[in-house]
Amino acid sequence: MASPLGEKINSRRRDLGMSLEQLAALTESSKSYLWELENRDKPNPSLDKVTKIAMALGLSPESLLGSSSPDLAVEADKEFFRKYQDLDDKDKERLRKMVDDWWS
Template identity: 50%
Template sequence: MPTLLGDKIRKLRQGKRFSLDQLAELADTSKSYLWELENRDTANPTMDKVAKIAAVLGVTPEFLLDNQQTELSETVADRAFFRKYQKLPAETKQKIQDILKVIQEPDKKSE
């Protein structure tokens, strides 16, 4: 019987249409390790592995490990995005900020 962690990983992986192989490659781990996490009740992953898997799946490690929180919320996705954003180079951050300015501008064509 899989753990809640395994269920969350499987659900998120399938939602992104990743195979075990694809997620393993993106998270720098092995397919067999992911299979164990998804299917065994004795999963005991390292925080490093959980963080890598969470980053690829677009969630926080805390969400994956939290046995109380079973549904993905907008807040979890926002936190995961912000963590990725914080690690970006300044030039890339500026590009994202510029894109947001354009998106948030009122539609001038309709005036």
């Protein structure tokens, strides 16, 4: 029995007319790994894999995970802030400006 995550991946992939091979190439994954995500009961993908799969499917990681995995959404925020901390000061300022402009 597939998990909600697996069902979402499979459904979206099929809606896009995308094969497992195509998704595997876009996400730097193996076809068998993606098949397991789509078909196993308790997949345990890394946040990086969820993000790559979501982007390849034209979704946000949050929409792919849905409300069934709130802890992964929190982890996504933590990962974002880790990446933010690694930015140089000029890029941090550019990002802050984009956020400020967005909220204005």
